Each structure stands twice: as structure tokens, then as C-alpha cells.
Amino acid sequence: MRSSNSPIRYVAIACLAVAVVGASGCRWFKKDNALYAQSPETRPLEVPPDLDRPATDGAMALPPAPGSVTRSTTGPAVAGTANGFAVQGERDAVFARVGQVLEATDGVTVTSRAQIVGTYDVQYGDSQFLVRVTAAQDGGVFVSAVDARGQAATGEAPTRLLAALQAGLAN
Numbered sequence: 790m791r792s793s794n795s796p797i798r799y800v801a802i803a804c805l806a807v808a809v810v811g812a813s814g815c816r817w818f819k820k821d822n823a824l825y826a827q828s829p830e831t832r833p834l835e836v837p838p839d840l841d842r843p844a845t846d847g848a849m850a851l852p853p854a855p856g857s858v859t860r861s862t863t864g865p866a867v868a869g870t871a872n873g874f875a876v877q878g879e880r881d882a883v884f885a886r887v888g889q890v891l892e893a894t895d896g897v898t899v900t901s902r903a904q905i906v907g908t909y910d911v912q913y914g915d916s917q918f919l920v921r922v923t924a925a926q927d928g929g930v931f932v933s934a935v936d937a938r939g940q941a942a943t944g945e946a947p948t949r950l951l952a953a954l955q956a957g958l959a960n
Contacts, residue, residue: 872941872948873933874955875925880907883930883958884922890957891920897950908935914946920954932958 876883884907891897891909900910900917907922919935919942932954934947 872935872943872951873931874951875927876930876932876958878930880922880924880930883932886958887920887922887932887954890954893957894950894953911950913950916942916944916946918942918947920950 878886881904884904888899888902888909891899891911894913896913898912900912902909909920909922911918911920918937921933921935923931923933925931932951934942934951936942
């Protein structure tokens, strides 16, 4: 006869316990949450509170008027300034004539030209600046010298070149 403490009995109990635990799976540790029961595509997106709206701190800030590069002031208010002059004609025709005069002027190097914007990037003397050709409000064209900041180019080189352009366009 065998004793009641046989090793087979312990092995059978251990196998039975492993089978019960294995069959139950992780149901003992399961947390019920309706959000995780849904498919990943239908779950709501969680966004941190500070990222749910775009920052609107400086959305409506206007640039200062005196230093604006995009603002083009032409016409009678600018026609009397020292950095430009008015010419009668159509802007595209005057732009082409300004290019011809620039090429014929000694010491002028045209680095680039942009007819859509109406500018020539020139080097003259020891200065580099833009010669801008814009349509004036009174129907003519205004030719001016502008520095890299969008301000009126002042100095000896821009003044001399504008005088040469004015004389060349008068012919």
C-alpha cells in the first residue's frame, strides 16, 4: 500500500493548479475601462491642456510703419525726396530703359534683376543697394534707391547713380 503523501499526488495537484491558472488567463488582473474596449481608431484623442489651442499671443501685432520693407510709398509724397525721381511712362518700359542705362554706366555692376518686383540689385562705388522702379499713383513711374533694410539709400554712390539714371532716362 502506498502512503497518502506520494509524490504523484503532489505532481497531479501542481499540474491541476497550473492548468486552472493558465485557463483563466489575465482575467484576474483585468481592469474594466470602456475606452480601451474600443478599437484604437475610435478612442478619443487625449491632448494636453496647453496644446489644444494655437498660441494667439502675437497674432494681430502690426509691424511698425516707419521701418516696413513691404510698404511702398510712391507718388507725389516721395517724388521730391533726394533718393528718387519720377518718370512718365509705363513701369515695364521704364524698367527696361533703367536696365539699359545701368549697363551703359561705368562702374555699375548689376548683380541681379527682378522685373516682377521692379528691382535691380546693383554695386556702384563702394555701395550695394537696390534700384527700385515702381508705378506711381499719378500714372507715372518712380525710380528710387533702397538699401537692404528697405530704407532710402543715402550716400554719395546712390545719389550719383540716381543722377546718372535721371539724365539717361531724360534722353
